[in-house]
Amino acid sequence: MINTKSHNELLPHLFRQEYAKMTAVLCRHFGLRHMEVAEDVASDTFLKASESWAVNGVPENPTAWLYTAAKNKARDYLRRNAIFETKIRETLRPSESEAGPDIDFSRQYIADSQLAMIFAVCNPVNAPESQISLALQILCGFSVEEIANAFLTKKETVKKRLMRARANLRGDHFQLAPLSEAAIRSRLDAVLATLYLLFNEGYFSKTNDLVVRKEVCSEAVRLTLVLTENELTDTPQVNALLALMCYQSSRLEARVNDKGEAILFDEQDKGLWDESLVARGNYYLVNACGGNAVSRYHLEAGIAYWHTTPTGENKWPHILQLYNQLILVAYSPVTALNRAFAYAKVYGCEAALPEVEKLDLAHHSQYHALMGYLLATVAPAKAVCHYEQAIRLTNSQSEKRTLKRELGRLKAKAAQT
Amino acid sequence: MKEFALIFRLNDVADFKPSPEQMQERMNWLAGVAAQNKLVDKGNTLLPIPGSAKTVKPDNVVTDGPYTEIKEFISGYIVIKADTIDEAVEIAKGNPIFQVGGNIEIREVLKRD
Numbered sequence: 177m178i179n180t181k182s183h184n185e186l187l188p189h190l191f192r193q194e195y196a197k198m199t200a201v202l203c204r205h206f207g208l209r210h211m212e213v214a215e216d217v218a219s220d221t222f223l224k225a226s227e228s229w230a231v232n233g234v235p236e237n238p239t240a241w242l243y244t245a246a247k248n249k250a251r252d253y254l255r256r257n258a259i260f261e262t263k264i265r266e267t268l269r270p271s272e273s274e275a276g277p278d279i280d281f282s283r284q285y286i287a288d289s290q291l292a293m294i295f296a297v298c299n300p301v302n303a304p305e306s307q308i309s310l311a312l313q314i315l316c317g318f319s320v321e322e323i324a325n326a327f328l329t330k331k332e333t334v335k336k337r338l339m340r341a342r343a344n345l346r347g348d349h350f351q352l353a354p355l356s357e358a359a360i361r362s363r364l365d366a367v368l369a370t371l372y373l374l375f376n377e378g379y380f381s382k383t384n385d386l387v388v389r390k391e392v393c394s395e396a397v398r399l400t401l402v403l404t405e406n407e408l409t410d411t412p413q414v415n416a417l418l419a420l421m422c423y424q425s426s427r428l429e430a431r432v433n434d435k436g437e438a439i440l441f442d443e444q445d446k447g448l449w450d451e452s453l454v455a456r457g458n459y460y461l462v463n464a465c466g467g468n469a470v471s472r473y474h475l476e477a478g479i480a481y482w483h484t485t486p487t488g489e490n491k492w493p494h495i496l497q498l499y500n501q502l503i504l505v506a507y508s509p510v511t512a513l514n515r516a517f518a519y520a521k522v523y524g525c526e527a528a529l530p531e532v533e534k535l536d537l538a539h540h541s542q543y544h545a546l547m548g549y550l551l552a553t554v555a556p557a558k559a560v561c562h563y564e565q566a567i568r569l570t571n572s573q574s575e576k577r578t579l580k581r582e583l584g585r586l587k588a589k590a591a592q593t
Numbered sequence: 594m595k596e597f598a599l600i601f602r603l604n605d606v607a608d609f610k611p612s613p614e615q616m617q618e619r620m621n622w623l624a625g626v627a628a629q630n631k632l633v634d635k636g637n638t639l640l641p642i643p644g645s646a647k648t649v650k651p652d653n654v655v656t657d658g659p660y661t662e663i664k665e666f667i668s669g670y671i672v673i674k675a676d677t678i679d680e681a682v683e684i685a686k687g688n689p690i691f692q693v694g695g696n697i698e699i700r701e702v703l704k705r706d
Contacts, residue, residue, distance in 0.1 A: 497617070500624035504635050512628040519621070534629055 186234055191222055194239060195317040197286050198246055200293035204352040205250065205279050208296055208345060211314075217253060221246040243281040250279050288354050290315075291406055294399055295363050296350045298370035306341040307370045308377055309334055316395040326381060326388050360408050368417055368473065371400050375421050379428065390428060397421050404460075416464035416473035422457035423480035426450040454484050475502040492521035509535075513542050517549075525550040541569035545579060548586075556590045594674045596633050596702040597681040601688075603668045603695040606641055618689040626673055626684060636671035668695070672702060 195218055202214035224245055225238075235241040297310050305327075312318040312326070320338070324331045351359075378392030400418045403409040430448035461477050478498045482491055499515035512535050520528035529550055537543040544566035551559035563583040567576055603609060611619065626632045640646060646658040646666075659666045675681040678701060685697045 493617075497620065500620045503624050503627040504632065507627060507630050507632075512630070515624060515628055531625060531628070534625075536629065 186238060187222070187226055187229070190225075190238055190242065192317050194242055195222065196293075196315050197290055198242070198281075199314065200289040200352075201279065201281060201286055202246065202250060203293060203296075204289045208348070208350055208352055211342065211346065213253065217246060217249045220249050224249075247279050247281065287402070287405060289352065290402055291409065292352045292355055294402060295355060295359065295367055296345065296348075296352055298363070298367040299345060299348055299350065300363075300366045301344045301348060302341045304370070304373055306337050308374050309337050310341045310345070311370060311374055311399070312392070312395070313338060315399060322388070325385070326377065326392055355406075355408065357408060364409065364411070364413070367403070368413060371396050371403075372417060372420075372473070374399075375424070379424055386428075393421070393425055393428060397425065412464045412467040412469065413471045413473055415460045416471055416477045419457045419460035419464055420473055420477040420480055422453045422460060423477065423484060426453035426457065426484065449484070457481065457484070470501070472502060472506040475499075475505070492518055496522050509537050509540055510542065513537065513540070513546050517546060520550055525552075526554060539569070541566045541575065541579075544569065545582075548582065552586055556586060559586055560590070594676055595678075596672055596674050596704075597678065598700045598702055599636075599671050599673060599681070599685055599688075600667055600698040600700065601669045601690055601695060602665045602698065603641075603690070603693065604665055605694075606666070608693045608695065609641055609668060615689065615693075622688050623671070625687070626671075629684075631673050631675060631684065632671065633674050634672035636669060638669040639667055641666045641668065665696075 198218045198221065199211075199214050202217055203211055206213050221242055225242060229235070229238075294311075294315060297314050298307055302310065309323050309327070312323050313320070318326075320331055320334050323329075323338075324334045327334065375393055375396035378389045378396060381389045381392065397418070400414065400421060403414045404418060426449050427444065429450070430444040430446070457477070457480070461481060464474055464477065475498050479495055479502070482495045482498070485491055496515070496518040499511065499518050503511050503515050513532070516528055516532045516535065519531050529547075532543070532546055532550065535543065544562040548559045548562035548566060551562065560583065563579055563586065567579045567583070570576055570579065623632070623635065627635075641658060643657055648656045648659055650656065673681060673684060675684065678699060681699050685699055688697060690697060
């Protein structure tokens with residue numbers, strides 16, 4: 177029975193893996209309105225495990241042990257609750273929980289519950305940053321502190337945000353039953369938008385802590401994978417998003433140097449790109465090609481795909497074409513600036529200048545960074561001004577460092593001539 | 594901000610099928626408008642070819658195409674937003690349609706509501 181592996185190293189790992197699944201199954205049992213009960217039962221179970229395993233050693237099948245313990249805890253809770261409902265409060269309505277069917281922790285049931293939970297949490301009633309915090313907490317088992325670290329926000333702020341978001345969820349009456357086609361159709365877009373933001377939160381995170389960022393990214397990938405495992409949610413769009421995530425993840429290591437500075441694309445060590453993730457990206461991109469609809473995820477995955485290829489004659493024209501289409505379906509200042517960069521790569525820096533100038537984005541640091549890049553050769557003095565403005569405008573320390581490095585390089589070059 | 598319809602007209606049906614380069618230029622222009630966040634509706638292309646274009650006139654007179662009496666024909670439209678019609682004119686000026694002798698009519702949109 178006794179496993180030699182210390183419970184101290186096993187439990188955090190299991191917690192991350194199983195807590196969210198357990199909560200999803202329990203939530204489905206108790207109803208979303210009683211989410212806190214489900215979380216209490218799950219937390220109690222892990223607490224019990226840490227106490228019991230410290231004394232008795234880790235059982236042979238820790239996961240099975242956890243689920244049995246959770247089942248018992250849930251049964252105890254329901255029994256206590258039934259007594260309260262019938263004896264003390266004497267409600268007329270028979271308690272739903274009285275029947276108390278055994279909680280099902282089969283593989284299929286866990287998968288279904290997890291999927292339903294993703295749909296419940298990615299609810300447009302909540303603002304995007306609340307949805308992401310909620311997803312990290314409920315779907316990924318992150319603590320408030322870990323979320324605060326990822327966002328570089330105060331714990332109190334995250335706590336308040338989560339409390340409001342949870343209140344909204346409880347009021348929504350979302351049914352955690354197996355998902356109907358109608359529910360999927362009406363909410364899949366919102367789910368994908370949240371997973372996309374969740375991934376970006378990790379990928380473009382304000383924190384320089386690569387471990388935290390990797391974890392957030394891989395959680396977003398994991399949740400998106402859950403969607404591909406169900407026939408109803410395995411749509412071309414979902415595959416396109418997953419392809420995008422794989423391509424981006426393949427470059428995660430190469431994007432930041434050991435000082436935490438962002439490395440510009442052209443200067444990344446391509447040896448650090450993860451080829452296996454590129455291959456997986458290709459696989460999901462092929463899967464995404466069924467059907468006629470081209471979503472923003474298709475376009476972004478297409479762009480990310482071209483970025484993985486060596487620079488050839490067609491690379492940048494393709495990227496520009498995809499950005500042209502992307503800006504038509506999803507405007508954002510960042511997309512507008514990235515498109516202008518691709519335009520410069522195809523038609524040259526000078527031709528791109530008017531394209532950038534008319535964007536009316538002078539309040540963005542990235543606008544000035546791009547202007548600095550475009551002007552570096554033709555008008556170095558102007559380029560210096562733009563880089564300085566970009567440095568003033570950005571809040572990100574790593575971006576500041578990267579821009580200062582560029583500025584230094586430019587000044588050194590100007591001094592030489 | 595006001596909305597303006599840009600109505601594209603061409604002189605020759607032969608210009609209607611653009612070369613890949615022309616297509617790329619059109620797309621660059623359209624995306625350039627979208628990049629300024631000034632595109633309201635990317636509109637549509639209106640097919641001028643036989644079988645896709647007819648005109649109905651009084652007394653049940655139906656003719657082929659729009660181009661029996663006027664040579665010019667409408668090839669498509671988009672809707673943009675701009676503060677003034679002058680700004681809309683400036684945006685239209687960058688369109689590659691003028692290279693093939695086409696023109697753009699700009700009309701402020703009065704919404705029915």
